[in-house]
Amino acid sequence: DAKTTQPPSMDCAEGRAANLPCNHSTISGNEYVYWYRQIHSQGPQYIIHGLKNNETNEMASLIITEDRKSSTLILPHATLRDTAVYYCIVRSTNAGGTSYGKLTFGQGTILTVHP
Amino acid sequence: NAGVTQTPKFRILKIGQSMTLQCTQDMNHNYMYWYRQDPGMGLKLIYYSVGAGITDKGEVPNGYNVSRSTTEDFPLRLELAAPSQTSVYFCASRFPGLAGGPYSTDTQYFGPGTRLTVL
Numbered sequence: 001d002a003k004t005t006q007p008p009s010m011d012c013a014e015g016r017a018a019n020l021p022c023n024h025s026t027i028s029g030n031e032y033v034y035w036y037r038q039i040h041s042q043g044p045q046y047i048i049h050g051l052k053n054n055e056t057n058e059m060a061s062l063i064i065t066e067d068r069k070s071s072t073l074i075l076p077h078a079t080l081r082d083t084a085v086y087y088c089i090v091r092s093t094n095a096g097g098t099s100y101g102k103l104t105f106g107q108g109t110i111l112t113v114h115p
Numbered sequence: 116n117a118g119v120t121q122t123p124k125f126r127i128l129k130i131g132q133s134m135t136l137q138c139t140q141d142m143n144h145n146y147m148y149w150y151r152q153d154p155g156m157g158l159k160l161i162y163y164s165v166g167a168g169i170t171d172k173g174e175v176p177n178g179y180n181v182s183r184s185t186t187e188d189f190p191l192r193l194e195l196a197a198p199s200q201t202s203v204y205f206c207a208s209r210f211p212g213l214a215g216g217p218y219s220t221d222t223q224y225f226g227p228g229t230r231l232t233v234l
Contacts, residue, residue, distance in 0.1 A: 036223075043119075043205050043225030044158070087157065102148075102173065103223060105157030 004088045009110040012082075018075040020109050022088030025069045031091060033064060034103070035073045037084040044087065044105075047073065078113045085110050116141050119226035121206050127232045128196040136191040136229050138206030146209045147189040148223065149173075149181065151202040158205060164189055196233045204229045 005023040012018040024033065034049040048055055048062045050071075055062045061074040075082055087108040122137045140147065145166045150158035160173030164183040178200055180192040189208075193200060206226040 041203075041228070043207070043228055044223075045225070046222040049222075102160055102163070103158070105150075105159075107155070107157055 004090055004106055006086070006088050006106065006109045008107065009112070012075075012078045012111060012113050014080060014113055014115050015077055018078040018082065018111055018113065020073040020075075020086050020088075020111060021070065022073070023070045024088070024090045027068050027090050033062065033068075033071050034089040034091065035060070035062065036087045036089065036103070036105075037082075038087070038108070039081075039084040047086075078111075080113050080115070083111060083113045118142065119206055119208055119224050121204075121226035121229050123229060124227070125230045127234060128193075129234060130196060130198065132196050133192070133194045134196070134231075136193075136204055136206075136231070138189045138191065138226060139187050140189075140206075140208040140224070140226075141187065142208060142210070142224065143186060144208035144210050144224075145186065147183065148207040149179070149189070149191045150205045150207065151175065151200075152205060152228075153202050161191065161204075193231075198233050200231065201233045202231060204231060 032049050032051050035047040036044040037047055038044045048057055048060050050062045050064055052064055052068055064071045085108040087105050089103050119140045148163045149161040151161055152158045159175045161175055161179050162170055162173055162181040164170045167183050167186050170181050170183050183189050205228045207223045209223045
């Protein structure tokens with residue numbers, strides 16, 4: 001699975017959009033971009049994923065560049081409860097086989113939402 | 116559904132003691148995983164299972180054992196606890212669908228974690 005690079009920390013004001021970048025320059029054609037987050041002392045929580053089209057769900061939007069070498073997770077109206085570590089993970093669509101669905105977590109981005 | 120549950124929430128062990136961390140899921144997921152997370156770090160995979168009776172090693176299996184006798188349960192065993200095993204342990208599960216697409220079933224669901232200290 002491709003390696004990802006994220007900034008170690010970011011700040012955001014409550015009510016504003018939080019834009020979290022992720023670089024994955026070695027991503028290959030069959031690899032998806034996943035975002036999980038981990039609120040303090042809790043287990044990671046799935047947010048969103050995508051292949052090459054932009055995606056949106058009730059939690060966030062995911063913008064993937066045309067060359068797929070980077071992406072941005074957007075929390076449109078950040079709240080204090082969105083303070084967490086956000087992980088960008090790239091993995092193969094081979095959900096079984098040798099990848100066995102493993103998620104490789106880096107150190108993520110610590111997002112702090114302040115009043 | 117309770118999702119993924121883990122017990123205990125906290126535990127302190129002495130060096131050389133043994134214990135079992137329990138993990139149960141009620142979503143009928145075939146795939147289950149054990150991760151550990153050291154302070155300030157990301158999660159590392161210890162063991163995984165693709166179904167009852169089938170387990171395999173992840174990135175950091177040394178010092179641990181697992182079993183999978185039922186779909187629901189995936190206990191993690193520490194036989195001779197060492198200070199290096201001080202960590203937070205997370206169990207996760209997912210349905211074995213193919214990744215990708217807006218209706219992918221590839222999402223992993225995590226339990227609340229067990230915080231283990233070995234002194």
